[in-house]
Amino acid sequence: MRINKFIAESGVASRRASDRLIMDGHVKINGKIAELGQEVDIHSDHVTVNGKTVSLVKKYDYYIMNKPKGYVCTVKDDKGRKTVIDLLPPNMKRIFPVGRLDYDTEGLLILTNDGDLTYKLTHPKNEVPKTYLVKTEKPVSDEDLAKLRSGVVIDGVKTKKCNVRLLETHKNGSKLHVTISEGRNRQIRKMFEAVNNCVDFLKRIKIGDLVLSGLDRGQVRQLSQNEIDYLLNL
Numbered sequence: 001m002r003i004n005k006f007i008a009e010s011g012v013a014s015r016r017a018s019d020r021l022i023m024d025g026h027v028k029i030n031g032k033i034a035e036l037g038q039e040v041d042i043h044s045d046h047v048t049v050n051g052k053t054v055s056l057v058k059k060y061d062y063y064i065m066n067k068p069k070g071y072v073c074t075v076k077d078d079k080g081r082k083t084v085i086d087l088l089p090p091n092m093k094r095i096f097p098v099g100r101l102d103y104d105t106e107g108l109l110i111l112t113n114d115g116d117l118t119y120k121l122t123h124p125k126n127e128v129p130k131t132y133l134v135k136t137e138k139p140v141s142d143e144d145l146a147k148l149r150s151g152v153v154i155d156g157v158k159t160k161k162c163n164v165r166l167l168e169t170h171k172n173g174s175k176l177h178v179t180i181s182e183g184r185n186r187q188i189r190k191m192f193e194a195v196n197n198c199v200d201f202l203k204r205i206k207i208g209d210l211v212l213s214g215l216d217r218g219q220v221r222q223l224s225q226n227e228i229d230y231l232l233n234l
Contacts, residue, residue: 003027006040006047008115010054011094013075015119026050060114061093062223062231066215067109073100084109087218098122102186107132107204108212110231111220117231121207127181128234129163131206132188137198140166140174144195152194154184159191173200208234 001009007018007027019036021027027034028048040047047054067073071082075096084097088111098110099122112118121128140148145166151158163179178188189199205212210227223231 001040001042003029003034003038003040003047004036005115006042006056007049007054008118009056010047011057011096011113011115012049012054013096014098014122015115016122017075017096018115021049057113060112060117061095062114062117062228063088063095063111063220064210064212064215064223064227065109065111065220066212066217067101067106068217069104069106072103073097073109084111088220099183101204102189105202105204106217107202108207108210109204110207110210110223120234121231122183124182126234128208129179129181129206130183130204131177131179133201133203133205134176134178134188134192134199135201136173136176136192137200138173138196139169139171140176140192140195140197144197147195148178148191152191154187154190154194159184159187177205179206207231 003022004015004018007013007021008015012018013021022034022036025033026049029038029040030046042056065084065087067084071084074083075085077083093113095111095113098112098118101107101109120126145164148164149162151161160182165177167175167177180187188202192199210230215221
């Protein structure tokens with residue numbers, strides 16, 4: 001098993017975060033600093049992260065959170081900001097957030113120690129749809145809707161076609177549902193900037209058909225078995 005997958009399956013971090021741990025020299029295999037892509041014998045090799053022994057998780061845990069604004073989606077923040085892990089009950093098993101919602105965005109966030117599920121939900125090739133409630137600073141015109149749906153250029157690359165549904169509009173802005181499958185950095189905000197508008201409020205409300213409901217801001221609950229099965233079979 002590759003070392004980044006081993007770390008992810010040990011519940012330490014996602015595969016991407018595991019790659020960073022490896023590149024920064026925090027991971028050792030049998031006492032030697034690990035390299036990206038290195039293979040691990042899960043039966044005989046001894047793996048440590050920051051000096052602590054890690055091993056494969058035998059049973060995975062799955063949670064859903066209604067992330068509030070003002071928290072970052074990471075296990076630890078080097079700028080000292082509050083993280084979503086701070087919202088979890090004490091003595092909970094080690095889990096990590098799946099993907100990212102930026103500091104000013106709220107809504108549906110999955111947390112788990114299942115590295116394979118994390119990879120499935122976050123890798124661009126899998127194109128898992130994610131739906132957001134968006135409120136804009138100015139009204140969104142029909143022309144802007146057409147541009148957003150067909151793709152706009154952000155960071156020099158055109159976005160893929162997406163579903164944009166106008167819910168209401170008035171002189172102080174519009175309310176929309178936007179469904180994307182790419183998940184580029186601050187993508188929704190940058191899409192509206194590309195049509196000369198700004199996002200006042202952004203909340204993720206769905207991942208695939210998994211809906212955020214019944215949770216106040218900052219609350220977390222375990223996923224039901226049906227919800228887990230749905231995500232595993234995406």
